[in-house]
Amino acid sequence: MRLTRTLAGAAALLLAVALPAAPQAGDVLTIVAPAAPGGGWDQLARTMARAIEQAGLARRVQVQNLPGAAGTIGLARFVTAQRGDPDAMLVTGLVMVGGIVANRAPVTLDRTTPLARLVGEYEVLAVPVESPYRTLGQLLDTLRARPGAISWGGGSAGGSDQILVDLIAQHAGVDPRRTNYVAFSGGGEAVTALLGAQVTVGVSGYGEFESHLTSGRLRALAISSRERVPGLDIATLRESGVPVDLANWRGIVAPPGIRPARRTELIALLDSMQRSAGWRAELERRGWSDLWLAGDAFARFLSAEATRVQALDDVRRGDGPPPRGTGSIYGRLTLIGLVLAAAVAFVRRRPAAAEPRAAPSRLGLLTLGMLLHLVLLQPLGFVAAGAVLVFVGAAALGARLRWRLPVAALVASALVWVLFDVALGVSLPRGTLWPG
């Protein structure tokens, strides 16, 4: 009883704290970062949020993380859930274009309303300082003679780093499928592998290499910009005879179905943001190159990038040697597993120690509660569905059925919702059946 009263008190307190912060319609923008906290897209989203708020272009900007599969999960959710939402934007970039192609994602960027390209980073090819390769030309000579002798370390498979390696190999006359690309979990991990000379050459954004180039532990062979970057003594790929340029760009799109006038407004808002002093300071501090390109020009750029990446993917999937992978290892593992399972089946069963009597009806009740919860979660929202789950769960676990039980279940579920959704912004389903 005391517990119930404490819970109710805590709920009231939390509501009082959290409600004033709850969003009101109109001047609250949402930026969806289709990646986990800490990554490049998340940083861009949070930096934008701050710059927009500081410049007074919106009262509040909230960032939502929707990570997964190179951003394609966030994209798919964005175009359906946020369709027609005039206050929502999604962070995108080259890695998402690569992910859409590599995963054959059903939802592409064609479905969105392109707004602007904002920032980017040029890719750098670098080797450890004690490496025998002094120029890109020398590296490519070896690559042509023995493609397997060069291991390229970069970020995840199909991302911007591997796209660049494939483009370079293609222009050097080498089948991209014969390159030894070592996919690390991110630029940082690739850089440490390069510092330890675990791979021949590293491919990553300039920012990942910067401090190691300055300190002289790594040597840059080429940069992927079209022209030389002022202040950097790094030859472009073109200078080294490879007519390729590429930036790991990041931009922003709106959902489908917004009015053309709203699109113009959003582009104007972004334009004011990118001119603001706060934004300029952030670019400087984070070492992002300004790649501002808005509206229709950005839309044309997007489709050109998609075409280029698609062409590479076609080459990779074309006839030829099968891609390296562990398909065969799987088969063997599954086989071992089956043998083990058979072994277990024949192992003598020890008589079980005195076990309490099974109660299938209670298990059935709990299963029913979980099914109900799944079915009700979207239409009725978290609070109602959660209350059902707690109520049925408690009944299945032997709680006495009294009038207090459903009330306690509802209070508990509401408390969790207030804590996570209202106070911390971890949004939970609100229910589609309720008005408003």
Next chain:
Amino acid sequence: MMGSLGALADGLAIAATPAHLVFATLGALLGTAVGVLPGLGPAMTISLLLPVTFGLAPTAALIMLAGIYYGAMYGGSTTSILLNVPGESSTIVTAIEGHAMARRGRAGAALATSALGSFVAGILTTLALALSGPWLAAVALRFGPPEYFALAVLAFAAVVSVTSASLARGLTSLFLGMLLGMIGIDPVSGEARFTFGVAQLLDGVDVVLVAIAFFAVSETLWLAWRGTGPAPAPQLAGGRLALTRDDWRRSWPAWLRGSVIGFPLGALPVGGAELPTLLSYGVERRLSRHGDEFGHGAIEGVAGPEAANNASAAGTMVPLLALGVPMTATAAVLLAAFQQFGLRPGPLLFEEQPEVVWGLIASFLIGNVILVALNLPLVRLWARLASIPPSALYPGILLLATVSAYSIHRSPLDVLFLYLLAALGLALRGMRLPVVPVVIGVLLGPIAEQQLQRSLTISDGNWGIFATRPWAACILAVAAALLLTALRRRRA
């Protein structure tokens, strides 16, 4: 080295003003309060709370951040022990023995050994970081994919040789876990495997989701099926700080071993506390004279992995500060925060901005002290939670588990996966197959596979790379020896 200690003393003098201590306390409080919520791992907690520090001066902000950081980490352990709902892969091992202790009414002791173990490991390894950071970073670079693969094999060997009464049953569960871990995009070829066209499976099954399903939800189903029994009576009568004399005697060597295992492994640029916590668990189980208690709540099994977890977190600071490379999600969020405060981690940091480094290290020390001072008194309060009757506690756990699952992708599909995996867990229990090795398989399988594939790409398909690299060969030999002795012991 004396210069380092002098610089550290200066750092402490700057950091330990009353105002800064207030910020550290506030940070630790907030971090614990948010970190204790299931489903919010340290990375998420820190990025949620980071804006709180923006208005502060850099030193104060760093100190508050350190408080939030340690608070978030400790909060995660609390959830694992009390509710069996781990928020991040680093506390999954804690949940194994920690929750078993809680169910025996020893939640207080589990929380206390976890808090003290984290504290001891935090202090020792922060000092180690101060003294050996740049040097260790250089050494760690020699470890490449072949060595990491060997380490993963060693962790397998350490855990498999001790996890189950029957080797065949343990291995069956382990392989099932590895199979689950293979769902998703092949890390090298980029091909989708076992995804059946479901986009959400492309990133694989989240190991935290698997752990919650197998530990928390399938436990609830099991209790509904087999009956709950009475709530465990809390045993708080123990000695000082909820630990009996025997607990102390069994805990402190585990704390030290955990620190020794965790710090260097955390410093390796491979990321994650999975390998260190599992290795520590395996080591404790092997060395313990109370081997039969493991699985039913052995205090060493909490003390060691918790110390290893915190030690590896300090170890992660080595590549973060000396190379500017974050190896875990939490470290990535911290790096973003450091950059906010004008700190530029990298090879030149220790030379160019020594006062910032020492200030940061001093902040970590202070954060550790504040956290343990704050949390030990709370242990008894938390421990009461474990004595809520099961018919009230488990429905609550179930609800929080669905929040954790839902918040991974904000999708009800993950709640469905949660329930399906829990049903699988129940089926395994019904067949008397152990469930812990399944979770370990999901945890370690992908690490081992990824490093194996990278090694073979580097060597252009030549398996000889594991024999010709001295470290890899040594570690693999140790793993083989472990397995062989385990087999002989079983026969004997």
